[in-house]
Amino acid sequence: MIELERLTKRYGEFTAVKDLSLRVSRGEIFGFLGPNAAGKTTTIRMMMGLLQPTAGRIRLGGFDLAEQPLEAKRLCGFVPDRPFLYEKLTAVEFLRFCGDLYEVAGPAREARIAELLETFDLADWSGELIESFSHGMKQRLAFTAALLHEPSVLVVDEPMVGMDPRGARVLRATLRSLADRGATLFLSTHSLEIAEALCDRIGIIRSAHLVAVGTLAELRARVGDGAGLEEIFLKLTGAEDLLEVIQALRA
Amino acid sequence: MSGLGLLRPRWLALRGRWRRAGGGERRRSTALLALGAIFWAAIFVFFARVLAYFQGVPELGPVLAERLLDLVLLSFFSILLFSNVVTALSTYYLSEDLGLLLASPLPAASLHAGRFLETLWDSSWMIVLFGLPIFLAYGVVHHAGAGFYLAVAAVLPPFLVLPCALGVALTMLLVRVFPARNTRDVLLLLSVLAVALLYLSLRFLRPERLVHPEAFADFLQFLAAVQAPTSPYLPSSWAAAALIPFFAPRPGQQSGLAYLALATSAAAALVGCSMVAERVYAGGWSRAQQAKRARVTRLALWDRWSSRLPxxxxxxxxxxxxxxxxxxxxxxxxxxxxxxxxxxxxxxxxxxxxxxxxxxxxxxxxxxxxxxxxxxxxxxxxxxxxxxxxxxxxxxxxxxxxxxxxxxxxxxxxxxxxxxxxxxxxxxxxxxxxxxxxxxxxxxxxxxxxxxxxxxxxxxxxxxxxxxxxxxxxxxxxxxxxxxxxxxxxxxxxxxxxxxxxxxxxxxxxxxxxxxxxxxxxxxxxxxxxxxxxxxxxxxxxxxxxxxxxxxxxxxxxxxxxx
Structure with a gap:
């Protein structure tokens, strides 16, 4: 469902993503992991058409994003790490607007909006302006909007930012059920715990390069059996020095 | 850190943007600067021609040139006052870096000084830039000496600082008076004030009197009417009175007194503004952060009508x-x-x-x-x-x-x-x-x-x-x-x-x-x-x-x- 082929993004002399190739299958939850400034958000912004790649190809659901952008985008839902929404609309108005953008109309749309607002615990706030929402509520509303048209591909940048424990549980269940129904999920995070809790497969990006891809068991085998999550992450992201410091502090 | 130091991030951001800009953006900016220069020159030519025409009108010509300066300065003052109020609302209450600055061990006076300079610059640069060709036209047409240009350089700072100090103080008092509402609602009141200002300006201008001399009993009375300043209590009139003797000297002019009135008023406003800032800013800012729950304007009619748009x-x-x-x-x-x-x-x-x-x-x-x-x-x-x-x-x-x-x-x-x-x-x-x-x-x-x-x-x-x-x-x-x-x-x-x-x-x-x-x-x-x-x-x-x-x-x- 998601195919990235030698994807590269350069800003002048600086390379944010280099030669990144990746395939994510239908029904799979893929975790995209890496430290800050590794290139996760840049990759995602390219996948969603917000950034123009310097080189490489992106195919979503079989559609080339450069050649058939509307067809590719129609399949996708996107939740950015910072949910900037239209502050002067109410939650329901915003969702109706998104429905129009993705051609979801009529009574089916209204029923879907009510169902999603209920799921994400926003029903009581449906008539309030978004500007009065907390960060977590905005994040949940962004999820609601992204799921409104039942996307085949859902791309989420840092899914748990701003979520409280209850929101996180609801989100996990929702994402799992989406994948079970055949949707492909691409989640970026800098936390291996979150990736472990949600993902089938994990890709690790470090300094613009994809350095490892596999299930958690495969990654663990690569680092060495018995390694903890923190150890795996630090080793794969090239922060062994930091690992030694942490061990020294613990000792 | 001093108030000037607070302007450093803006300068660095501007420099970084220019350095990072690609060839296309630099070309576009250069073309726009050239366009600005043409416009600047056009203002100069326009005013030079108008003033040259006035010079050819016996008796009335010099008076008209003086009144024109008075009216231009009055317009500038009204624009500056309104612009400073709108800008101060941003720099003092809405800027995103305010949280960071207020949490830092920065003295309140330095923060005020930095924000004041920022407000002054943001609201005044355009007036100064496009006002200069007007002053230049006065100097060139009237063959004024270096004294005129020095006088312009001396008049501008108090003329710009005064509306800025008034605008900043007014904004702080308004935000203080309306703490429970969303801060931005204050703008509604500001708009009404602006309307009042506009009307006042209109009444001060009395344009019909200038183009309708037959309404006056005789020419001398008309001349006396146009010779009277728009209002002797307006800072723009003081600025005009301070400048006029340098290009149209006449006996009995009191340039020094007018300048003194302008400069002391600006200084007093500056001190007053600092006092207002010291007393009300912190409290006002804190209250402006509260009461975020917004009132929703439903617009049901619009909803119904728009659904029928074909x-x-x-x-x-x-x-x-x-x-x-x-x-x-x-x-x-x-x-x-x-x-x-x-x-x-x-x-x-x-x-x-x-x-x-x-x-x-x-x-x-x-x-x-x-x-x-x-x-x-x-x-x-x-x-x-x-x-x-x-x-x-x-x-x-x-x-x-x-x-x-x-x-x-x-x-x-x-x-x-x-x-x-x-x-x-x-x-x-x-x-x-x-x-x-x-x-x-x-x-x-x-x-x-x-x-x-x-x-x-x-x-x-x-x-x-x-x-x-x-x-x-x-x-x-x-x-x-x-x-x-x-x-x-x-x-x-x-x-x-x-x-x-x-x-x-x-x-x-x-x-x-x-x-x-x-x-x-x-x-x-x-x-x-x-x-x-x-x-x-x-x-x-x-x-x-x-x-x-x-x-x-x-x-x-x-x-x-x-x-």
Whole structure:
């Protein structure tokens, strides 16, 4: 469902993503992991058409994003790490607007909006302006909007930012059920715990390069059996020095 | 850290932006700077010619030159006062870095000094930049010595600081008085104040007295009336009185006293502003953070009416969203109050013009004014477009990702914003034009030519506005009312004025020839007919070409807005 082929993004002399190739299958939850400034958000912004790649190809659901952008985008839902929404609309108005953008109309749309607002615990706030929402509520509303048209591909940048424990549980269940129904999920995070809790497969990006891809068991085998999550992450992201410091502090 | 040190991040950001800018952006900026220089020169030439003409009028000429300076400074002072209030709301209450600065061990006086300088710069640079050619014209035409230019340099600082100190203090007091509401609602009150200011300015100007000498008993009385300053208590009058002796010396002038009044008032305002800041700023800022729960304006009628619009659902959704955002954001809709004042003042001006006199003089005056009216209506449309249409792309704000990632061609967004702006703009322009032309009593030929030209011009003016707004969007704006005074907004106004100028110049000769033939009952020659047709065709062609080019460039800018 998601195919990235030698994807590269350069800003002048600086390379944010280099030669990144990746395939994510239908029904799979893929975790995209890496430290800050590794290139996760840049990759995602390219996948969603917000950034123009310097080189490489992106195919979503079989559609080339450069050649058939509307067809590719129609399949996708996107939740950015910072949910900037239209502050002067109410939650329901915003969702109706998104429905129009993705051609979801009529009574089916209204029923879907009510169902999603209920799921994400926003029903009581449906008539309030978004500007009065907390960060977590905005994040949940962004999820609601992204799921409104039942996307085949859902791309989420840092899914748990701003979520409280209850929101996180609801989100996990929702994402799992989406994948079970055949949707492909691409989640970026800098936390291996979150990736472990949600993902089938994990890709690790470090300094613009994809350095490892596999299930958690495969990654663990690569680092060495018995390694903890923190150890795996630090080793794969090239922060062994930091690992030694942490061990020294613990000792 | 000192107040000046707080300006460092802005300077570094500007330098970094210039260094990072690609060749295209640098070329665009250079072209716009060149355009600004042409506009600057045009202001100089215009004022130099007007002042040279005044010099040729015996007795009255020098007095008119002085009154013109007085009126220019009065307009500057009103604009500065309003602009400082709007800017202070951003710099003192809405800026995102305020949380960081207030949490740091920065002395309150330094924060105030830094923000004051920022407010002063943001609201005054344009007035200084485009005011300088006016002062230069006075100096050159009147062969003033170095003393005049030194006097300008001495008068400007207190003349700029005074409205800034008043504006900042007024903003702080307003935010203090209205703590429970959303801070931005304060803007509503500010708009009403601006309207009051505008009316006051109008009454101070008394333009009808200057162009209607027969209302006075004799010429000496008229001369005495125009010689009296607009108001002896206005800082703009002090500034004018301080400058006048340097280019038109007369016995009995008290330049020093006027300057002293201006400088001491500015100093007193500065001290007063610091005292207000010290006492009310911290409390006001803290309360402005509370009471965030917003009141929802339901707009049910609009919901019902818009659902019947015979347009594509996506375009309708975009328009519905923009209209709702507009009516729920006081920083946007409160500007309509200003617009209302503008219309009233505009029509009022034409109503109070003198109508008596010989037939030929009246005919000449009315049609020259009708022509001026076309240019003025065009200017009003541009001034309204820079407030409402130019910011349309910027107002998508940081939520622009929603449209970028949606299965939607961004050209559709561009066109929906353009057409929802063109309708109201054209309606406003035509209402102004028809009402004022009827007040003047112009004949149907002038009325029709003006109306068709204005309709065509509106297309060009609107497309130019949205084009510049797409080229220079400010997605991270803090105060919508400030978007028009950004670099792109100023560039747009310059381009729009040049565009209106080309239209008016191209129509001057054919319209006059047509009217003269009617007035003298003389048929047009074949050459005149061809010339008239060619001029009108050129106007239509230029307007359509500007519309098409602006749409093309604007859409491309919007579609390629992917870093």
């Amino acid at each position: 347009i594509a659902p996506v375009s309708r959704a975009l328009i519905v969203k923009d209209v709702k955002t507009f009516w729920r954001d006081p920083t946007q809709w409160s500007q309509l109050v200003l617009l209302g004042a503008l219309v009233v003042v505009y029509v009022y001006n034409f109503r109070v013009l003198p109508r008596a006199g010989a037939f030929l003089a009246r005919f000449y005056l009315e049609h020259a004014l009708a022509f001026l009216n076309l240019a003025l209506a065009g200017f009003v449309i541009a001034a309204v477009a820079v407030r409402f249409l130019y910011p349309a792309i910027s107002l998508e704000g940081r939520a622009f990702w929603i449209l970028q990632s949606a299965p939607l061609e961004l050209r559709r967004v561009w066109w929906s914003k353009l057409w929802s702006g063109v309708g109201p703009l054209a309606a406003l322009g035509l209402v102004l034009l028809v009402l004022s032309n009827r007040a003047l009593g112009v004949n149907p030929v002038t009325m029709w030519v003006s109306a068709v030209t204005l309709a065509l011009m509106t297309l060009g003016i609107a497309a130019l506005g949205l084009c510049l707004g797409s080229l220079y969007p400010q997605f991270d704006y803090e105060n919508a009312a400030k978007i028009p005074s950004s670099f792109g907004g100023v560039a747009y106004m310059i381009l729009a004025i040049l565009f209106i100028g080309v239209n008016v110049v191209l129509e001057a000769w054919p319209l006059w020839t047509l009217l003269a033939s009617r007035l003298l009952d003389r048929p047009l020659s074949a050459g005149q007919r061809i010339g008239i047709a060619a001029s009108f065709a050129a106007v239509a062609l230029i307007d359509v070409a500007v519309f098409a080019a602006a749409a093309r460039i604007g859409i491309r800018a919007l579609e390629s807005r992917r870093e």
